[in-house]
Amino acid sequence: MTDFAAIFRAEHGRAVAVLTRVFGDLEIAEDAVQDAFATALEKWPANGVPPSPAGWIITTARNRAIDRLRRESARAGKQAEAALLHAQDEPEEEGAVHDDRLRLIFTCCHPALALNVRVALTLRMLGGLTTAEIAHAFLVPEPTMAQRLVRAKAKIRAAGIPYRIPAEADLPDRVRGVLAVVYLIFNEGYAASSGDSLVRDELAVEAIRLGRLLVDLMPDEPEAAGLLALMLLQHSRRPARVAADGSLVRLADQNRGLWDRELIDEGQELVRRCLRRNHPGPYQLQAAVNAVHADARTAEATDWRQILQLYDHLLALVPSPVVALNRAVVVAELEGPAAALALVDDLSLDSYYLFHAIRADLLTQLGRISEAQDAYGTALTLTSNRAEQDFLRGQPG
16 A cells, blocks of 8 residues: 555655745645645555656646735735746756755755754655654654744745755855754654654654765765764664563673674764764764774673763763753662662753653662552653653563
C-alpha cells in the first residue's frame, strides 16, 4: 500500500520553500501546499501517484495560491501570475549549497529570527516534525510552541524577511541554527517522542546524511564535525538499544558486541580531529562523552571520571538543566545515588519525563520505594512513546 503521508512529509518542505520564494508569503505558501495535499488524498488513491509527486504538488499548490490571491485582490492575482510565469522561465537558483534539503534548511534559518524560533520553524517546515514533536524537543507545552510558530510567521510577513537562498558568505551566520535543526531531527529519530517504536530510523539516517554534507560543505567548522561524530556514535548503538520484542534496553544492559564498530571508528576519528583543533563546543563535547562510552567494552569498564570532566566543561559552556541532569547521572556512578539525587532535586525540569525517570531510579537505589513509584508514575504521564512507557511500567519501583 502506498504511504501517501510519507510522500507528503518528504515533499512538504520543498513545496513550501519554492512557493514562499515565488509569492513572498509563508502563510499563503503553507495554506496552498496543504490544499494541494488534500486534493492529492482525493485523487491519488484512485488515479495513482504521479511520476513526479513534487512537481504535481508544487503545480497544484501554485494554482491554489493564485486562486486565493485572485479572490483577495485582482491586482495581487495578476502580479502573482506574472511572477509565476517569470519564475517558470528561469533556472532555479542553487547557491552555495547543492543538496535540496540542506539548502532549504539554510534558507529557512534566517538570522533575523531568534535562534530557537528559526530552529523550530525550520523543523516544522522542512524537518518532517509535527508541532507536538517540536514542543517535546524544546521541553515546552504544544500550545506554547504553536504560538511561537504563529508569531514567527507573523514577524516574517511584517518585516518582509526574504526567503532567499543564502550565498556562501551567509553560511557562517546560519550554521548554528542549521546544526540545531539537524541535531533535533536526529534526536527525534534516536528516541521518538511518540508512537510504538523507540526509534525512527528514517529520521536518524537523514540527519546523519545531512551531517556528512555539512562537514563537506564547511570542513573548517569544528562543531559540524562534532555533531556528525555525536550522531554516528549514538547511532552505532542502534542494534543493541531495542530488544527483539521492541522493548528498550538501557545502556548498561546492552550487548556491546552488537554495536556498529564501523560507525564507532568513524565517529572516534572525527572526535580526535576535533581534539587536535582544540576549539571545543557543545557538540564536540557530547561526542567525546559518547566516544568514552564506545571505548568501554563493558559497562563496568566505563571511565566515569573522564566523562564527568567532559560534562563539567559542557556545563560551563551550556549551563542548562538537561546537561546538569546528565551530569548527575555520572555523579551517581562515582559518588552514589544520594549525592546525585541532591543535584537532581535542584533542577527545574518538571515537564521532562527523563527527569522523573532518573529521579525514580535514584530513589529506588536508596530504598525509598513509595517516592520512586510516584516519580515513575509522573514520568509515565510525560511520554507518549510506548517503548518508554513499557520500560517505566516494568521498573521495580
